[in-house]
Amino acid sequence: MSYKIAVIPGDGIGPEIVRQARRVLDAAAAKYGFELEYTALLMGGASIDAYGVPLTDETIALAKESDAVLMGSIGGDAKTSPWYQLPANLRPEAGLLGLRKALNLFANLRPAYLYDELKAACPLSDEVIGDGFDMVIVRELTGGLYFGERHTEVVDGLRTATDTLVYIENEIRRIAVKAFETARKRRKQVCSVDKANVLDSSRLWRTVVEEVAKDYPDVTLSHMLVDNCAMQLVKDPAQFDVILTENMFGDILSDEASMVTGSIGMLSSASLNETKLGLYEPSHGSAPDIAGKDIANPIATVLSAAMLLRYSLDEDEAANAIENAVRQVLKEGYRTADIASDGCTLVGTEKMGDLLVERV
Numbered sequence: 001m002s003y004k005i006a007v008i009p010g011d012g013i014g015p016e017i018v019r020q021a022r023r024v025l026d027a028a029a030a031k032y033g034f035e036l037e038y039t040a041l042l043m044g045g046a047s048i049d050a051y052g053v054p055l056t057d058e059t060i061a062l063a064k065e066s067d068a069v070l071m072g073s074i075g076g077d078a079k080t081s082p083w084y085q086l087p088a089n090l091r092p093e094a095g096l097l098g099l100r101k102a103l104n105l106f107a108n109l110r111p112a113y114l115y116d117e118l119k120a121a122c123p124l125s126d127e128v129i130g131d132g133f134d135m136v137i138v139r140e141l142t143g144g145l146y147f148g149e150r151h152t153e154v155v156d157g158l159r160t161a162t163d164t165l166v167y168i169e170n171e172i173r174r175i176a177v178k179a180f181e182t183a184r185k186r187r188k189q190v191c192s193v194d195k196a197n198v199l200d201s202s203r204l205w206r207t208v209v210e211e212v213a214k215d216y217p218d219v220t221l222s223h224m225l226v227d228n229c230a231m232q233l234v235k236d237p238a239q240f241d242v243i244l245t246e247n248m249f250g251d252i253l254s255d256e257a258s259m260v261t262g263s264i265g266m267l268s269s270a271s272l273n274e275t276k277l278g279l280y281e282p283s284h285g286s287a288p289d290i291a292g293k294d295i296a297n298p299i300a301t302v303l304s305a306a307m308l309l310r311y312s313l314d315e316d317e318a319a320n321a322i323e324n325a326v327r328q329v330l331k332e333g334y335r336t337a338d339i340a341s342d343g344c345t346l347v348g349t350e351k352m353g354d355l356l357v358e359r360v
C-alpha cells in the first residue's frame with residue numbers, strides 16, 4: 001500500500017518540526033509495511049516569498065489530490081516580517097484560511113490531555129489537576145467570524161471596521177454531528193459552548209445542536225457560555241469530554257486547553273471534511289523567535305502525524321505505535337525546553353526525533 005502525503009513545512013519552526021514528524025512517520029511505515037510518498041508544497045510566508053501570494057491554485061490542487069496533508073505552521077513576527085506589510089488577504093494566515101475553505105475542512109479536532117509524566121509542567125495546582133483530564137475540542141473551522149464579510153471604512157469621519165459573524169444551520173448541524181460521533185467513541189458527553197445570552201448566531205447554534213442531540217440519546221448534551229468555559233478549563237478541566245464550539249471560540253479555548261496540558265508544544269490537531277482527506281497540524285504557531293535553534297518541541301506535529309495515520313489512512317496500528325513512542329519518551333524523562341522540569345533530560349528538536357524514531 002502506498003499513500004500520497006502533501007507536506008507543507010511552512011514558516012518559522014515549521015520545517016524543523018515537520019522534518020522530525022516525517023522521520024517518525026517513515027519509521028512507522030517501515031514497521032507496518034506501507035509506503036508514504038511525499039510532495040512538498042509551499043503555503044503561507046514561504047509561498048509569499050516564492051510566488052507573491054500565500055496560497056496558489058497549484059498547492060490547492062496538489063493538496064486535493066493527496067490522501068492527507070501534513071503541515072508545520074505558518075506566519076512570522078507581525079512586527080518585523082515584511083509579510084505583514086502586505087494587505088491582510090495576502091498575509092500568511094490568509095493562505096491557511098484559504099486552504100481550509102478550499103478543502104472544506106469544517107471540522108477541527110483538538111485533543112487535550114494531561115500525560116502523567118507532564119504533571120510537573122502543568123501550571124494548575126495539584127488539587128485542580130487531580131487524576132488529570134482528557135478532552136477533545138471540536139471546533140467549527142470554515143464559518144463564523146473568520147469567513148464573514150469584513151471591511152474598514154471611514155464613517156462620519158471615524159475609521160470604522162466591520163467583521164460579520166454568520167452561521168447557517170447546515171454548518172452547525174454537520175459540526176454537531178462530528179462532535180456527537182466523537183463523543184460516542186469516548187465518554188459520551190458533549191458540552192456545546194456558545195454566547196447564547198448575547199449572540200443570535202449562538203442562539204441558533206444552541207437550537208440546532210439540540211435538534212442533532214435527538215439522534216444521539218446515548219450522549220449527554222450540556223451547554224456552557226464561553227466566558228464560563230474559559231474559567232472552567234482552569235478550575236475543573238476534568239469535567240470535559242467533548243467541547244463543541246464555533247470557529248473563534250474554538251481558536252481561543254484550544255490555546256487555553258493546550259496550555260493547561262503543560263505546553264502548547266504537545267497539542268495536535270486534525271482538520272477534516274466529509275471525505276477521508278484531512279489536514280494535520282500542531283495547534284501551536286510558527287514561533288519565529290525560536291526557529292532554527294533546535295529547541296522547538298516536535299511532539300505536537302508528531303502526534304498530528306499519528307492522527308493522519310488514524311483518520312485519513314486507517315493505519316491505526318502505526319498511529320498507536322507513534323502515540324506509545326511519545327508516552328515512552330516522556331516516561332524515560334526526555335523533555336524539550338518547553339516541557340522541561342527538574343530531574344529530566346533536556347533534548348533538542350532533532351534528538352527528540354531520534355528518540356521517537358527508535359521507539360516506534
Ligand code: IPM
Binds near residue numbers: 251
Ligand atoms: C489556529 C491558528 C489559526 C487560526 C491562525 C494562524 C489563522 O491560530 O489554527 O488556531 O486562528 O485558526
Ligand code: MG
Binds near residue numbers: 283
Ligand atoms: Mg489558534
